[in-house]
Amino acid sequence: MVSIETSENTSADANSVQGFGSFSRRNFIRAAALTGSIVVVPGFLAACGSPKTAPTNAMLRVGWKSDIDTFNPFTTVTTEAIEVQSLIYDKLMDYGTDLKIEPSLATSSTAAGNTITYVLRESVTWHDGTPFTADDVVYTFDLIGKNQLGINAQWLTDYQSVTAPDAKTVVVAFKAPQAFDPGLVIPIVPKHIWEAKTVEQIKKDTNASPIGTGPFKFEARTQGQLVSVTRNDTWWGKAPSAIGVSWSLYTNDDLQAQALKNGDIDIIPQVAPTVFDGLKADKDLTSVALDSFSFHHIGVNVSKVPGSKGNPLLLQREIRQALGYALDRDQIVQIAYAGYAKAAASILPPSFGDSYWEPSADQAINNNPDKANALLDAAGFTKRDSKGIRQTKDGKALSFRIIAISSTSVDVRTAQLFQASAAKVGIKLTLAALDSDTLASTVYNTDAPDWDLFVWGWDSGVNDPSYLLGVPLTSQIGGNNDVFYSNPEYDALYTKQATEIDPAKRVELVKQMQQMFYEDCAYLIPVYLEKLQSYRTANWSNLTETPGGIVFNFTRDNYLKAQAGN
Amino acid sequence: MSLLEISNLRVAYDSPAGTVMAVDGVDFSIEPGEFVGLAGESGCGKTTLAMSIPQLLPRMARITEGSIRFDGQLISDLNEEQMKPFRWKDISVIFQGALNALNPVQSIGSQIQEPIRVHDSSVNEVQAHERMCDLLEAVGIPAKRALDYPHQFSGGMRQRVMIAMALACQPKLVIADEPITALDVMTQAQIMDLLRSLCDKFDLSMILISHDLSVLAQTCDRVAVMYAGKIVETGRAEDVFGNDGAKSRADHPYTQRLLKAYPNINHERVFIDGIPGMPPDLSQPQHGCRFADRCDLAIARCASEEPRLSNFGNNHQVACHVATPPGANYS
Amino acid sequence: MPYIARRTLTLLSSIVAIVTFNFLLFHIIPGDPIRLIARSQHLTADEIAKLHHEYGLDGSLFSQYLTYLKNLLHGDLGFSFTYQEPVIDIVKRTVGNTALLLTTSTLIVVIAGVLIGVFAGSRHGKRSDSSTVIAALVAWSLPTFWVGMLLVFTFGVWIGGLPISGIKTPHAIYDNIFQKWQDIGMHLILPTLTLAIVDIAFFVIISRTSLIEVMSEDYMLTARGKGLSRRTIVWGHGFRNALLPVLTASVLYISALVGGAIQVEVVYSWPGMGLLTYNSVLSRDYPVLEACFLITAVAVLVANFATDLLYHKLDPRVGVQK
């Protein structure tokens, strides 16, 4: 190796190499300054401490894992959107933190025979200053009732008419007495803004800057990043201590937990089980595991529309039941939820008290591979390929696609576990992770749903069985019904229980519905959630641990009662 | 007292094939203002000898024995740092491939000017620039081309730039390593005249390394012929080559064969015979005269005993058992 | 024709090539692009018809291409159904953040990389040179995203102290512009460090190799002969000549840099083009994915164009040819 070098052995000077030598002093100084500034600046920045974030007693900062889909109350389906809308819009009546019903836009709500009469609150104005009148209530009820529009249509299935005898009272008439007061769940929208739109336009409207009467006004939204609202100082009720609420999106459990720990956010409504222990150990945080009115489920595409691209085999009940028998609910509770959940069966969580139905041992469709294999053999899928996956008649593998929200790690893990247990009985599942918006629009593609199975979840909007029971109604296809389940018998039972005043008889009907839907296996419900929530004790106090969650629950009171500082 | 005195110098190259004694016990001296030629086949160690003076040897070469005195001061044991004041101030070098020896991305003016201020901080920018321009004019290059880059000059011009650069600090000794080999004959003559005139004008002494004896014969005061790491003959140019080069009075058989290797314009055309055989492998120990097995006058003694340089009159020395001093009958 | 004009021509032709390739990749190969978009979005019949018209699908392949070019020239990069807004607006929000990340990290990487490379090269044959080479080879083999994960773990979870996600503290209210940039600077530290650890190795290896080749040139011996200080020899003469091959090699680095940026933005949720590309894959948002790829590719072409001009200016030997 020939390289003419100074004879190193004799050169004494260490002469470490800096600077730019002879090609001119000026260049040297400029280059050194440039290097110096680049390396020093971040260091200097780090030295003078972190920036002063918003005065903590002002902004209640929530960090969640999925974004809202829309502000339009007539087309929204996601819990996140309903949560934000509950602060922008008021309902006639509302729940307190103790889940008791309290007056809201209506000072009183009296049911008599087939009618419910609301006495309205006075001197209430919309965020744009227009006064709130009875016409707004009439318009809202008529829009939903007549057109069966959106997820709240299930409360007005027997809707007949709505009248405003005078400026202060509104009377809603039904075909039959109502067991549940719809005023508790229907957000009242400003007539002067919505009446100009046709129903078709309303279905497409993004309602980008919503106007309501609620305690907070819409402030800003950046898709995939941030939603924020500010306090409405002209609100009719007691002004909340927080000057605003903001929700920022974290797609990674660690980054979300870390953001809470170092004070970037104040509360996490749905903590992932794997990080919950870490937060529980942190003394600055209050971490709670509350009973909930929510469950996560595996939905099966049973849509019968011609355009459906779902696997037709799933229309056969035996296949769905085989999948039900393959599912190992205890394993999902232990592994996917690290024990922070309860094995589930029917669509109503136990927190609904005596309305809750539980299958007996032999009725249970759970963790029974032999029964699953028996059903599949009976259905004619006897041939298996080298890896043990069953073959359909035309030689293709018996396989289904399953989609889950990539950022909801419990769902991804549930899908992975279901993949493993389905493979044991010869069914191949291929998992694809999508972000929350894409999953929602893929599932709710009513005319051409292009999926087989999904992993998602439901939070009950109200403290009444009708909400969850109403999801699989045929009338809710296009609304809440995410599996396009349609069973006339089920619909009939629903209308009966909705009008059954006698509690005991109603419970009997409700249990019958739960068993029917359970055995149909359009939903395979592995777990009832425990609401894992955690907030910075130093920043916020006076948050009641309401069953179903401090926030992300059907009561918004904790947002109103939260006190900044401890 | 002579400007440069090299006594019993030994320089070894350690290569994967073992250590090669490129320069094996050489004594050499040069007087101020003297123009000395160093001749020999390529690989005979002439460049190594010359380059060991300013210690510009390759990484694996090192001086193992002997001493080099410059202006009376011992410089062979100096380290890199101590050597710096001598380089270019006292001893400068004109390299062979001028294009590659000049920095391609720096203008020739700044390359010439660079050593001036490094070695004499009292000179300010303007004075250095002036001297650079004088030097360019001295070597026949218009000063306005100082801003041009090496690739914008022809071979001959680049060699002139090298010469200008070598004289930048008025050195006492200039080593020219094959300065004209890469040039056409006409340019060669111009460059050699230029070197000779500058050498006289600035009264500096020069070592001219070349394998081309005709060049050395015309311009050098004294010549030394090297073979396989040793000086086999040294003396005044006319003593070694004969004043008209016609009658070969060279005494060492190797020098004779070298002279015969050149067609002589005055003689009739005759087929030139090269020297058979190959130079010895210097990584093996040598004994006896190294030219012995290629020399047709070799006798038994040549193979066993190494001939020492003996005086053939007014400092004309020859290292050969067979060669006889003038006056003795020349068999 | 002067070099710059010739080089601009090649730049334009490569941009046309990349646009055509992009059209081929996103519009032709996957069959009907609308089916692709519709599959993941809830499109009504009239929306699909509007898209058909907008993409000019009724016309021939060539007319589709012309419509595509026409839209491009009007800055119309298509409509994103996930974000419900034109793609150009979405991309505009993110390009600045990626540019900020890349400029800071490239400056640090190039300067530090070349300095270390030249230092190692000048210490050729000694222990410090071989250990630097080994360290550089190890660093160059590190997957960028993994380095990011390790830094998130060290500075976010284990030791803590540095922000590990986003470009600034969410909803922070700044008293003055200085505090805003100080906050962004804090968030910039880890992403830049992640890119730097891996990419510096590239420049260390390239500049070391280049310097060693330069050191064996004759003019370096001349420099030594001139009795210049070791520092002037290495930095004055060696460095400038060694810089040229480094510049040409940085063409490869620029396209690798984009890959590194995507990984860093995903790990640190840095709201730039990289995260946008990642999210558009998750949400199967093809118009945004297409726009991200096109803009990144064009940016790389322009960066290479600039590098070539810089090389052209620095190396006098090239400049003279007319």
Added chain:
Amino acid sequence: MNDVTPTHPTGMVRQLWRLGLGRAGIIILIAVAFAAIVGPMIFPFDPAAVGADASSILQAPGNGHILGTDELGRDVFSQLLTGARISLFVGVMATIISTIIGASLGIFAGYYQGPADTVLMSITDFFLVVPALPLMIAMGAIFGQNLSIIILVIGFLSWPRTARIVRSQTLTLRERQYIPRARSLGAKNMRILRVNILPHVMPLIIANTILVVAGCILSEATLSFIGLGDPDRISWGSMLHFSFVSGAIGRGAWWYFLPPGIGILFVVLGFTLAGQALEQITNPRLAADV
């Protein structure tokens, strides 16, 4: 490129072994290959076997689990060994594709000058400059995510470098005298390519191939990390993906996210060291005497 390159592969390996870099590279590669081949035979656990209960999730190394468990209670060590297989498989297969395309294009362009050369080279330069990862992401998203598509995509994007280097070597070989002499003896082009050019280009192709493998393995890991890997296969990239999204970092489960990264580092380093050492053999001036 000088002519001292030993064209005989075993000669190359001997030379490679003498260089410290080469030796380290070869040792690492042998170790990894051993783990990938033998590993699955000596699994302590079935990599897909899920844990029994909540306590088995993200469990520190212990009671049988050499490297603890992941977020589903599965044994990390067994996954690591299976992951090695996939990562190596994808890396090598993609490289074979890219070398076949790259080398043949390079030789063809280098040998047949004129329009063929300019066209091929403009295509190569185009793909050399186009940013690789975004293109891989785009192609992955469009064509789906099974293993063969990933291999094709990565292979398709790694050939330009090989093509460039092989072409320049073929050009220098082509200028050597014995090519025109061979042609004058009536040897047809194909025979010249096979006999005269290929053997001399081969050592260079091998050196470059080894470096390309390193690149391909990194690409596969990155694609899997971004979630574009094959969902049904465990690879080191997918392990890192799930450790990133499952909160392993937050819980400090180093045993889950460190080993796959170290695995990737080792394999890539192994190939890089061997590749660099080979390059030094083919271009001794770069020797770092190390």
